[in-house]
Every structure is written in structure tokens, then in C-alpha cells.
Amino acid sequence: MxxxxxxxxxxxxxxxxxxxxxxxxxxxxxxxxxxxxxxxxxxxxxxxxxxxxxxxxxxxxxxxxxxxxxxxxxxxxxxxxxxxDPLPELVVTEDGDSPTEENVLLAESVGLALLxxxxxxxxxxxxxxxxxxxxxxxxxxxxxxxxxxxxxxxxxxxxxxxxxQGTPQPADERQQQRAVVDAFLAAARDGDFEGLLRVLDPDVTWRSQNAHGVAVKLGATEVAIAAERGARAEATAWPVLVNGEPGIVAWTASGKPMGVMACTVVDGRIVEILSLRDPKRLAEMDLPGRPQ
The missing domain is CATH 1.20.140.160 (PhyR, sigma-like (SL) domain)
Incomplete structure (x- = not known):
């Protein structure tokens, strides 16, 4: 210019x-x-x-x-x-018991569910x-x-x-949304394929970015298979909010960030998952929950 x-x-x-x-x-x-x-x-x-x-x-x-x-x-x-395209900018904040004004405004303005x-x-x-x-x-x-x-x-x-009007409001529905995400993670860790299907929308989309680009998985069956496979990695998961939606940050035992995942929950099921595993982008982010 x-x-x-x-x-x-x-x-x-x-x-x-x-x-x-x-x-x-x-x-x-x-x-x-x-x-x-x-x-x-x-x-x-x-x-x-x-x-x-x-x-x-x-x-x-x-x-x-x-x-x-x-x-x-x-x-x-x-x-x-x-x-x-690469995943949108992901703003990661603590998922405390009560939402801060900053998190509520963020959720209202760029919440993944609204998009x-x-x-x-x-x-x-x-x-x-x-x-x-x-x-x-x-x-x-x-x-x-x-x-x-x-x-x-x-x-x-x-x-x-x-x-x-049916868009969930994170400030009011956060506990319900978090419960769905927790159930998804537990089912993935336990290898509970049917449990995964219960919390995934049939048309769920999973966009994942690593150092090589963006991969897209469509449909509950394909996403459930990928979730089971990914849960085998040894990592510490920390609950966070990602753009105002429930998500996690995963850390390796050595304290390096392994990934950030955000889930959009609508009507009790996950309709979209965004996961970031690009080391360069992760290194540039200020992420909570680093193991001591």
C-alpha cells in the first residue's frame, strides 16, 4: 500500500x-x-x-x-x-468455571458454532x-x-x-457442550466405536492441519476411526476454550505442545472438529496447561 x-x-x-x-x-x-x-x-x-x-x-x-x-x-x-485453506486463527483461553467477559465476547463474535x-x-x-x-x-x-x-x-x-436462533450460547450451554466433548475423548481413549458414533453428527467434518497441509474427513464413521487412531498417542489433555468453543490442548510428556482441538457442538452432537498439529503454528501460540 x-x-x-x-x-x-x-x-x-x-x-x-x-x-x-x-x-x-x-x-x-x-x-x-x-x-x-x-x-x-x-x-x-x-x-x-x-x-x-x-x-x-x-x-x-x-x-x-x-x-x-x-x-x-x-x-x-x-x-x-x-x-x-489453513485453519482459521485459533484463540485458546482457559476454560474456567465461569466465563470471563473476554471469552463471552469472543464466543459471540467468532464462535465456531455460529459460523x-x-x-x-x-x-x-x-x-x-x-x-x-x-x-x-x-x-x-x-x-x-x-x-x-x-x-x-x-x-x-x-x-x-x-x-x-438455535445457535448454542456458550455462556449458558458450556457445561453441556463440554460434557459432549469429554464423552467423545473418553470413547476415543477406550476404543468405544459405538460411543463415538453416539456423540458425532452423521455429517460431521474434521479438518486437521499438520506441517504438510490440511486434511479433511467427512462423516461419523470416518471421523470415529480417525479419533480412535489418534487417541493411541501418549499425551496429557488440558481442557480449554478455542474461539469460545470447548476444546483441548495436548502436551507430550516432555512439555511440548502436540496439538489443539476445537469441537462445535449443536443439539448434543459434534458437527465440526478443527485440529491443529502444525509444530510451527503451535510454537507461536500461548497455550495453557503445559505439564510441569
Whole structure:
């Protein structure tokens, strides 16, 4: 990003909006890499725009990011692909008896369960819900992005809201979610295949990243087999919250981090597992529970 000449003020104004724009795009797209790409596209378009023609920079940038995001979402539906991007940023915090304000806010903003539910929405529903309910963008402005009236946009957001209302709230449901994850871990350690199937959603997805890339396993049977195999490793498991969801950090006997796992629980079953075993990423994280 060039800061020479008259472009310096424009670049500074854009930088002031970047964090919010990335947050908007991330909740729209569920991928940090895609969110950064959408925001970069907004900057490229801004750099070719006459600043005098923009009355509301924040609104203009939100509109651009919204349009780019909905194009990406529609493209995914036309050409669905297996996710191959690295796992999203994982924020690991202590899983205490009572949630801290920081953890609650984190869970509400980037909780994995919410992203799972958002993925079930149609692109227009997701845009209307995210922009209005999460970022207070007026329906008139959202309608301009979608090419629909404010009333039609309001109906989209209402329909999306009804679908999202079933999303578990970690602050209230944490003990139940943790019990499901504990049952999953116990069944894996005991080699209880039927026990694993009882706590896994039939369409569960397991994304695992190691030093070589990301592997994806689909379906309860395949995930249960992988869980049994992984539980054979000798490790100390420490309960944590990962992006506000119940998870664990696994440590070797020598005190080196072996992995981080996060589970999204919906209606008493695990619908998604993210596991990170990349030594480089693990070494960069501040992880609790290191054996003494």
C-alpha cells in the first residue's frame, strides 16, 4: 500500500477501517484468507476512486466488501470445493468455571458454532443478517448491495435470524457442550466405536492441519476411526476454550505442545472438529496447561 503524496490520507483512512472490514468479511465468508482478500479488493477499488465522490467512506467500503463477499458465497454454491485453506486463527483461553467477559465476547463474535449455522444460510440471508444484526448497517444500505428493497432485505434478515436462533450460547450451554466433548475423548481413549458414533453428527467434518497441509474427513464413521487412531498417542489433555468453543490442548510428556482441538457442538452432537498439529503454528501460540 503506497503512502506517497496525496494517497497518504486515503491510506490512513482505509487503515482505520481495516479491522472492522476484516471482521465483516470473516463473518460473511468464514475464512480469514478470503476475508483478507475481500478487504484487499476494497482497497484496490478505493485507490482508483475519486475520494471527493465518496460522502461516507465507512459505508462505501462496507458496500464494496459486502458485494465482494456475496460474489464469493454465490461462487461457492456454483462450484463447491473441499476446503484446503489453513485453519482459521485459533484463540485458546482457559476454560474456567465461569466465563470471563473476554471469552463471552469472543464466543459471540467468532464462535465456531455460529459460523457453522451461518454456512446454512443463503448468501443474501447471510449478508443481511451479518451486516444488520452484527454491524448495525441499515436495511436501506444492505438493500442497495443486494439490489432489493429495504422491506425485502428486512425479511431476509428476519428469516436468517430465525435459523440462527438455535445457535448454542456458550455462556449458558458450556457445561453441556463440554460434557459432549469429554464423552467423545473418553470413547476415543477406550476404543468405544459405538460411543463415538453416539456423540458425532452423521455429517460431521474434521479438518486437521499438520506441517504438510490440511486434511479433511467427512462423516461419523470416518471421523470415529480417525479419533480412535489418534487417541493411541501418549499425551496429557488440558481442557480449554478455542474461539469460545470447548476444546483441548495436548502436551507430550516432555512439555511440548502436540496439538489443539476445537469441537462445535449443536443439539448434543459434534458437527465440526478443527485440529491443529502444525509444530510451527503451535510454537507461536500461548497455550495453557503445559505439564510441569
Amino acid at each position: 503506497s503512502r506517497s503524496g496525496s494517497g497518504e490520507a486515503l491510506a490512513d483512512a482505509f487503515d482505520a477501517q481495516r479491522g472492522r472490514l476484516v471482521a465483516v468479511a470473516y463473518r460473511m465468508l468464514g475464512s480469514r484468507a478470503d476475508a483478507e482478500d475481500a478487504v484487499q479488493e476494497a482497497w484496490l477499488r478505493l485507490a482508483h476512486q475519486d475520494p471527493a465522490s465518496i460522502d461516507n467512506l465507512a459505508g462505501w467500503l462496507t458496500t464494496v466488501v459486502g458485494r465482494v463477499s456475496i460474489d464469493v458465497l454465490r461462487s461457492r454454491r456454483v462450484r463447491p470445493e473441499q476446503p484446503t 457453522v449455522v451461518l454456512d446454512t444460510l443463503r448468501p443474501a440471508e447471510r449478508l443481511a443478517f451479518v451486516l444488520h444484526d452484527m454491524f448495525a448497517v441499515p436495511f436501506e444500505e444492505i438493500g442497495q448491495i443486494l439490489g432489493r428493497s429495504a422491506d425485502a432485505t428486512k425479511m431476509l434478515a428476519s428469516r436468517a435470524r430465525r435459523k440462527v
